[in-house]
Amino acid sequence: MRSLFAVASRPEIVSLAGGMPNVGALPMDTLGALMSEIVTRHGGTALQYGSAQGDPGLREQICEVMSLEGIDADPDDILVTVGSQQALDLVTRIFVNPGDAVVTEGPTYVTALGVFAAHQAHVVQVGMDRAGVVPEDLAETFARLAAEGRPAKLFYTVPTFQNPMGVTLSSGRRHQILDVCRRAGVLVLEDNPYGLLHYSSEPMRALRADDPDGVVYLGSFSKTLAPGLRVGWALAPAEVRRKLVLAAESAMLSHSTFAQLTVDRYLRTQPWQAQLGEFRSMYRARRDAMLQSLAAYMPQDVSWTIPDGGFFVWVTLPDGLDSKAMLPHALAARVAYVPGTGFYSDGRGRRHVRLSFSFPSPDDIRDGVRRLAEVVGEQERLRDALGCAPTPTKRFMSNSIHLS
Template sequence: MRLPTELKPRPVPVPVPAPAAVAPVSATAPVSVSVSVSVSWERYFSRSAHAMVPSEVRSLFSVAARPGIVSLAGGMPDVSALPPDTMAGIVADVVREHGATALQYGSAQGDPGLRERICSVMALEGISARPEDVMVTVGSQQALDLLARVLLDPGDTVVAEGPTYVTALGTFKAAGARVVQVAMDRAGVVPDELAAAFRRLAAEGRPAKFFYTVPTFQNPTGATVPAGRRARILEVCRAAGVLVVEDNPYGLLHYDGEPTRALAADDPERVVYLGSFSKTLAPGLRVGWVHAPAALTAKLVLAAESAMLSHSALAQLTVDRYLRTQPWRERLADFRAGYRARRDAMLRALSASMPAGVSWTVPDGGFFIWLTLPEGMDSRELLPHALAAGVAFVPGTGFYADGRGARHLRLSFSYPPAERIDEGVRRLAAVITAHL
């Protein structure tokens, strides 16, 4: 059917506006100019922020990662020993079966099922724990940070081993605390020195708030406190009324026998225990925990809520499923065998390459060897020459609050394969020999 001419649609002309006239700019008219002003942020930072400085370990990471450099610096676990298909399947199962929970907010205290399994893990070290006294954290490092927030006021004193874990020093300093370090020998902190430090601090009117210790395969020395000395340390702390913070990320990485009995196993009311799956599973999951008396756990939960609302439910359920469905004890034995082979490779290389006057520790587990240089040598001055020779280590000064430790350095054997460890030690030995 054809439409009559008068009913056919006709194109409608669209009026196009004429270009707007541009008004001339008056010579006296104000001109808006965007000015970038450099802000001096230092005056805005809090005292806590001013106390934050990069650790010597973290500062080395970017340099140590350069091609051609053998890094004996960072204490990274060998995650290649964990079957990737297994972990992929676990994550897929968690999302498929528990997606509504795994992808949602969770509790600041942590998944109840995972906390039960953490109690089973701690039982291997003699700890009798209840899930309600466990809080899941983002690695054990967050536990340290939360403890500092809950226990420390600016000006408080923390006593620690000398040397000690470098990031703990930074955490306590950022909280405004003073760190006093007590001498160690090959068997860990010396109890008589610890007791003397507590007496001196009390006499000064600055008693210790807590004693921070890594008593098993210590970072950085690799030392382990034997059973008799552990009992004496607990006795000294009880007599002085000082709490103990036991940081134990390496406890299940023992190379012989059974796990060492934890300090928390013998005094759960005064020892706060920090654990982590970073070294025994994977650091990328960022799952650790703190076990503490109920009153302290309640405060830590409140502090965690204010910091981050809740932890990753996906990461927690992944670890929980791994512990429920995988032969994790057998896999731990495989991890230990691999790390022991690396330790032995480093010890052989040190014995074969190092000049006279250099000594080192022999750890029974963990990741680290503590090396002592000949009298008069400084590991900080040695580091640039070592990097130029293609090997990285951590100077000992980073593990002291007052700059001591120049004659020492930390070597990590946990990550490089045995042939790279041998090459790295030979390069380091050549640098030391050249600077004797």
């Protein structure tokens, strides 16, 4: 992945790989003035050590942000972290010993797999369809692991505009998933960086809103403000939060007070919900450019998901094509993507590609998809020439998902 992104950053390549937010839409002059005021008027605090739990004022503002997703939270139960990535690592450090089972969606966020691997967890992935993870499959997985003598410690999920598939766990299934986890005694780790980037509906109700004692909620300002500030958080039951604070103290002593005060001041003084609306409009236009380009250029037997928010589209390639083997050809054609194998722990996903539309301009997206479609067509012709052509299938464009 590191090698891929190093190549994808070259200016001649259209990168549909990284899920970077487009910070160019932020009011930079306003942010600059705000940061200058913080240093001038509050520098003695902003440039000093702070609490490992995080600035109390920012924790109050985080509660206001989460209320948009139905969460009623106490600031005392929030730990501010260096992005939600650190929160994920701290929760895993507390709960997971080497060999413990962690259940995730399949596919799932690639860096979460890295965290679980670093803690030597046994990762088990549960299948998904257009409505998210399948509750019956999750229950069966929990039962099987318990029968094997290694019950699951965590269920990690990105339920809203999931990375990498872009699908969203349906409202009905959210209650089913919570019930399955509650009956199995498994803690839910809800990672929700994209929840407020919805395109055609109100925010989904968070899992945490319906089970405060059974869910640790991870949030971040990386997608809704700026990733360079590195401000995220974990909302956890009080007993878990106390352990998280201790773990955070040993990991970093304290988070950047300046970054926390910057986010706090932004939320208190700026029309941040209106700014979110501008982000949603911008990303919606980019998503539409990608979907229209996929429909216009891709061969008939390619399919993809249609996200209603977030940054990603999950593409299923024709039979016989391998997204990992195809990547050098795509880079030679000056377009980059992430092969589906990166989102599985067991080598699956070779027929799948994650495309991100968040950062490139609509024109670059169209150009990148056209280049990728040409590569896919070339690979199909090579496959057919080798005599392994599949049965022709009718093309469709929907949230249907075909997992290899």
